[in-house]
Amino acid sequence: MAALGRARRRRTPDLEEGESYYVSMTDMMVGVIFIFIIMLSYFALQFRQSTQALTEAKHPETAALLQTATALTPRDVTVEIDEKARVLCVPETVIGGAGQDRRCFSFGPPTKTTRKTAAAGEAQGTLMRFLDADLRDAGAPLAGDTAGGTLYFRADQLFEPNSATLSAGGRKIADDVAASLAKRLPCLSYGGPTTSTCPEGEAKLALVNVVSQTSIDAFTPEGQNAAALALKRSAAFHQALTGAQPVLGALRSAPADQPGSQPLLRVASLGQSQEGASRGGDDQTVSIQFQMAQ
Structure with missing residues (x-):
């Protein structure tokens, strides 16, 4: 009987160590899930704000481009515009070219979507x-x-x-x-x-x-x-x-x-x-x- 009691006392620390390990893993998983929920909420909020900004913008195409253009720098540029043909021309050097030619772009009328x-x-x-x-x-x-x-x-x-x-x-x-x-x-x-x-x-x-x-x-x-x-x-x-x-x-x-x-x-x-x-x-x-x- 004494030997059996000693065996039981020796197994008790092992059981406590196993329970502690289980609790630690559970806490870690809860923490990971909590972090995941925070990240998901953040990205959902960002997506909602971006979508709202695009749908409510007066010029949705411009709003979309401005979201990707993060390094715009102001420049003094002389442009040529044919309003009837809706063509805009800028010097090629303005957009990274080395020549003296012009680069021209067409543009549409302002959207009337309200x-x-x-x-x-x-x-x-x-x-x-x-x-x-x-x-x-x-x-x-x-x-x-x-x-x-x-x-x-x-x-x-x-x-x-x-x-x-x-x-x-x-x-x-x-x-x-x-x-x-x-x-x-x-x-x-x-x-x-x-x-x-x-x-x-x-x-x-x-x-x-x-x-x-x-x-x-x-x-x-x-x-x-x-x-x-x-x-x-x-x-x-x-x-x-x-x-x-x-x-x-x-x-x-x-x-x-x-x-x-x-x-x-x-x-x-x-x-x-x-x-x-x-x-x-x-x-x-x-x-x-x-x-x-x-």
Whole structure:
């Protein structure tokens, strides 16, 4: 028993040494992770500041160049400028050359992109991402990319053949689209219900256009009928949207008492004359185009 007790006492320092080693390694790993988090936060802040400086700059290209040019030195230089042709010439010696020639550069007019325009583009991009996610979650058959500010649908998935009557599947699509629009558009327009969730000063929509597009042979009765069918389908889809969500019919591009105020949702059709075009309108598409106010 005495020998067993001595053996246990000899193992105790080994156990304590192992625990100490484990604690030291844990502390070191926590310290490394903490340093990594600090570095990541610093670079994220720098990236955000740089991005904000570029997007809000009056001349983004110049702002980008100034971020890389860290050793600019002032010089007294005589330059020649042709404002009409937008050409600027400087002596070659100014930019490190040894000859007596000139180096000329073209320049464009000042960009007119304003903070308001940038905000409108950002608001449209956010809107399209939300609509895309809503409709894909609902299983709506979107055709094409929504990043350009347009939702595309094939007419044969919405309407009965050679008709402006919505099919059962088309009515389901219209209901899904209307539900998403009713959730997203009131904050970007006038005349709808206002909620506290709408951001202050957010850009507004100028127009949401329901457009039916088709290729036609404009010189035949069939082609002219296809053009008329395209307009009827635009109107039918518009009516299905506003019927499913009446709030969409109340939305306007500007306050109702302001001159030029129009309903936000409107209708259009586009028929392009083309040889070999379909005569029955079975190649038509119906799209919803979103245009921001500038």
